[in-house]
Amino acid sequence: MFATEFLDIPPLQAAGGTVVLPGSKSISNRVLLLAALSAGTTTVHDLLDSDDTRVMLGALQQLGCDIVRSEGCVAIEGLGGRLKNARAQLFLGNAGTAMRPLTAALALLGGDFELSGVARMHERPIGDLVDALRQLGCRIDYLGQEGYPPLRVGAPALQPGAPIRVRGDVSSQFLTALLMALPLTAAAQDVVIEVVGELISKPYIEITLNLLAHFGIAVRRDSWQRFTIPAGSRYQSPGAIHIEADASSASYFIALGAITAGTSGQKDVRIEGVGADSIQGDIRFIEAARLMGAQIVSGPNWLEVSRGAWPLHAIDLDCNHIPDAAMTLAIMALFADGPSLLRNIASWRVKETDRLTAMAAELRKLGAMVEEGADFLRVTPPASPAHWRAASIHTYDDHRVAMCFSLAAFNPAGLPVRIEDPKCVAKTFPDYFEALFALAHTFAARIPVICVDGPTASGKGTLAATLAHRLGYHYLDSGALYRITALAAGRAGLALDAAHEVAIAALAQRLPVRFVGDQVWLDGADVTDAIRTEEAGMNASKVSALPAVRTALITLQHSFRQLPGLVADGRDMGTVIFPDALLKIYLTASAGHRAERRYKQLISKGFPAILDNLRTDLEARDARDSSRSVAPLKPAGDALLLDNSDLTIEESVNQVLGWWRGKQPFGTS
Numbered sequence: 210m211f212a213t214e215f216l217d218i219p220p221l222q223a224a225g226g227t228v229v230l231p232g233s234k235s236i237s238n239r240v241l242l243l244a245a246l247s248a249g250t251t252t253v254h255d256l257l258d259s260d261d262t263r264v265m266l267g268a269l270q271q272l273g274c275d276i277v278r279s280e281g282c283v284a285i286e287g288l289g290g291r292l293k294n295a296r297a298q299l300f301l302g303n304a305g306t307a308m309r310p311l312t313a314a315l316a317l318l319g320g321d322f323e324l325s326g327v328a329r330m331h332e333r334p335i336g337d338l339v340d341a342l343r344q345l346g347c348r349i350d351y352l353g354q355e356g357y358p359p360l361r362v363g364a365p366a367l368q369p370g371a372p373i374r375v376r377g378d379v380s381s382q383f384l385t386a387l388l389m390a391l392p393l394t395a396a397a398q399d400v401v402i403e404v405v406g407e408l409i410s411k412p413y414i415e416i417t418l419n420l421l422a423h424f425g426i427a428v429r430r431d432s433w434q435r436f437t438i439p440a441g442s443r444y445q446s447p448g449a450i451h452i453e454a455d456a457s458s459a460s461y462f463i464a465l466g467a468i469t470a471g472t473s474g475q476k477d478v479r480i481e482g483v484g485a486d487s488i489q490g491d492i493r494f495i496e497a498a499r500l501m502g503a504q505i506v507s508g509p510n511w512l513e514v515s516r517g518a519w520p521l522h523a524i525d526l527d528c529n530h531i532p533d534a535a536m537t538l539a540i541m542a543l544f545a546d547g548p549s550l551l552r553n554i555a556s557w558r559v560k561e562t563d564r565l566t567a568m569a570a571e572l573r574k575l576g577a578m579v580e581e582g583a584d585f586l587r588v589t590p591p592a593s594p595a596h597w598r599a600a601s602i603h604t605y606d607d608h609r610v611a612m613c614f615s616l617a618a619f620n621p622a623g624l625p626v627r628i629e630d631p632k633c634v635a636k637t638f639p640d641y642f643e644a645l646f647a648l649a650h651t652f653a654a655r656i657p658v659i660c661v662d663g664p665t666a667s668g669k670g671t672l673a674a675t676l677a678h679r680l681g682y683h684y685l686d687s688g689a690l691y692r693i694t695a696l697a698a699g700r701a702g703l704a705l706d707a708a709h710e711v712a713i714a715a716l717a718q719r720l721p722v723r724f725v726g727d728q729v730w731l732d733g734a735d736v737t738d739a740i741r742t743e744e745a746g747m748n749a750s751k752v753s754a755l756p757a758v759r760t761a762l763i764t765l766q767h768s769f770r771q772l773p774g775l776v777a778d779g780r781d782m783g784t785v786i787f788p789d790a791l792l793k794i795y796l797t798a799s800a801g802h803r804a805e806r807r808y809k810q811l812i813s814k815g816f817p818a819i820l821d822n823l824r825t826d827l828e829a830r831d832a833r834d835s836s837r838s839v840a841p842l843k844p845a846g847d848a849l850l851l852d853n854s855d856l857t858i859e860e861s862v863n864q865v866l867g868w869w870r871g872k873q874p875f876g877t878s
């Protein structure tokens with residue numbers, strides 16, 4: 210997951226390959242609650258691991274539910290309709306799929322509960338559900354603003370009998386919450402729910418009914434107005450259940466296939482985990498994508514998508530049946546041959562954020578003309594590539610805003626897109642950007658590189674690794690490659706001199722090296738510490754002076770240039786390996802400072818060190834690195850010099866991040 214302040218996505222060119230999608234949030238949280246209410250143990254396979262499911266699991270545990278996780282599945286021991294803990298303070302984050310159904314279930318089961326969430330959750334209405342539950346005799350009090358969480362739930366004085374009326378035109382989650390909870394009161398008589406007003410998001414109700422059937426509750430539905438839970442209904446665990454992948458998440462990859470030409474190796478985008486026969490309403494996004502020109506084929510649990518019409522066809526569509534996935538249509542509209550109208554999407558206003566306003570504001574930043582109505586959005590794409598803008602997309606703590614706007618990186622103007630707070634995707638798809646980058650392709654020249662070159666112990670590694678961490682970029686420690694080569698040569702019995710240049714270069718060419726987090730593996734052995742000694746550094750300096758060795762390592766170094774970007778440190782990153790890098794830093798510090806830093810570093814790691822010797826050695830290494838014939842250590846002509854003798858690490862990092870921001874087209878957001 211990218212937990213950075215922002216993620217800059219370089220201009221993307223093409224996409225192809227297979228993505229395996231995470232489980233559906235809607236199905237996951239429904240199944241968790243139903244499993245908890247049931248008698249018996251339910252083993253849940255492919256459960257989504259995300260913020261919202263963690264919130265639900267945490268709440269169920271607080272209520273006394275036994276939950277055992279193992280590889281690929283979670284076992285829930287059902288409470289059989291009786292809570293073990295009837296007092297709890299439940300913090301439910303921003304998970305509507307936890308707040309609403311838990312409110313209903315706990316209000317019927319009775320106890321002393323407080324349900325709260327993040328600030329945005331306290332702005333999301335729940336009054337219609339509370340009103341419906343109060344008709345039954347449930348005791349629910351508002352602890353803040355009337356009609357919104359946080360709530361206190363007490364013991365009910367249930368008066369079953371009359372039909373329960375609930376509004377259906379604000380959020381279908383109210384009806385879902387009642388449908389999932391009311392079987393608790395249906396032991397002796399039928400329970401009837403009547404929907405007041407036009408029911409929105411019907412497909413989500415279909416998911417609820419489908420899952421209830423899995424758990425032994427056969428709800429009778431009369432049109433979309435009246436639902437009857439038959440007397441004698443009892444939750445019964447199905448034993449094991451598989452969670453379908455999230456059809457709303459599939460929308461980003463369906464759109465990806467529709468707007469991109471395939472890569473040379475792979476024509477289509479293949480999506481695994483969900484097929485056209487999914488029980489999720491958002492799967493009907495397929496129809497909308499086809500209307501816009503996408504070519505889609507499907508089989509059991511998979512979809513394959515490729516570009517058909519290009520540019521895409523503009524559409525005029527009632528999106529009430531696919532409220533979440535419709536956000537992706539708004540981004541596809543940027544690539545259409547005229548204005549697209551997305552209608553009947555008023556529910557966007559009460560989601561994670563006011564999505565109508567948010568989408569309009571962010572689409573405009575990209576250069577689109579957008580008309581925002583009470584319940585519609587009209588998107589006119591930028592008139593030509595020159596009308597596109599490089600935008601920093603504010604994401605409003607809304608996972609879907611972050612995910613759908615990433616696709617704007619395929620703009621024809623070749624502009625990057627900045628996604629602010631990219632970790633908000635954790636709500637439903639923590640590894641979304643990794644999945645996107647695994648399929649997306651762009652020219653290497655478009656993948657940004659920051660080079661940090663300089664003498665030993667100037668702090669290159671520290672600076673480069675920190676920059677990479679802060680930007681979500683890959684990190685190349687090129688010195689490590691020379692250190693590993695020297696180690697491998699030594700282990701092969703080769704003297705590190707010109708006489709063995711060809712043999713050492715041959716070793717370097719097929720270096721069996723793997724970087725795993727902070728660890729370095731050579732041929733199956735952990736060499737992380739072995740390459741960090743001063744002797745290893747000196748040996749690296751020796752092999753690095755051999756021209757054939759340098760040539761042998763070029764391809765390996767270039768292979769680190771991957772989406773979304775790279776920070777590389779060494780001696781010749783800016784001069785030889787990545788001469789087109791957007792930002793080149795030449796980092797220095799006085800020999801005295803450097804010797805002292807290295808001394809402290811070695812001592813802290815438990816390596817013996819003598820300060821004077823270190824200084825002599827590093828000056829010898831500087832001299833060799835700077836005077837060799839090939840790729841000598843020197844600043845690139847366009848490098849920015851940074852002497853950090855008197856700077857802290859944080860000051861150096863901030864200085865370079867400031868330079869980096871100054872080179873981006875997004876302004877200083």
Ligand SMILES: Nc1ncnc2c1ncn2[C@@H]1O[C@H](COP(=O)(O)OP(=O)(O)O)[C@@H](O)[C@H]1O
Nearest residue numbers: 665666667668669670671806810853856857858
């Ligand atoms: N600006 C700085 N001020 C003080 N110490 C630093 C600074 N930058 C790095 N260091 C410390 O100096 C030591 C050497 O840094 P390192 O990144 O390994 O250097 P290099 O990669 O250039 O050899 C580390 O212990 C690091 O914490």
Ligand SMILES: Nc1ccn([C@H]2C[C@H](O)[C@@H](COP(=O)(O)OP(=O)(O)O)O2)c(=O)n1
Nearest residue numbers: 665666687688689691749750753779780781
């Ligand atoms: N791009 C590079 C990186 C390192 N080298 C050589 C020269 C250096 O003395 C050794 C070791 O580099 P490394 O960056 O690991 O060394 P320091 O951490 O700066 O002490 O490798 C090189 O020639 N070119």
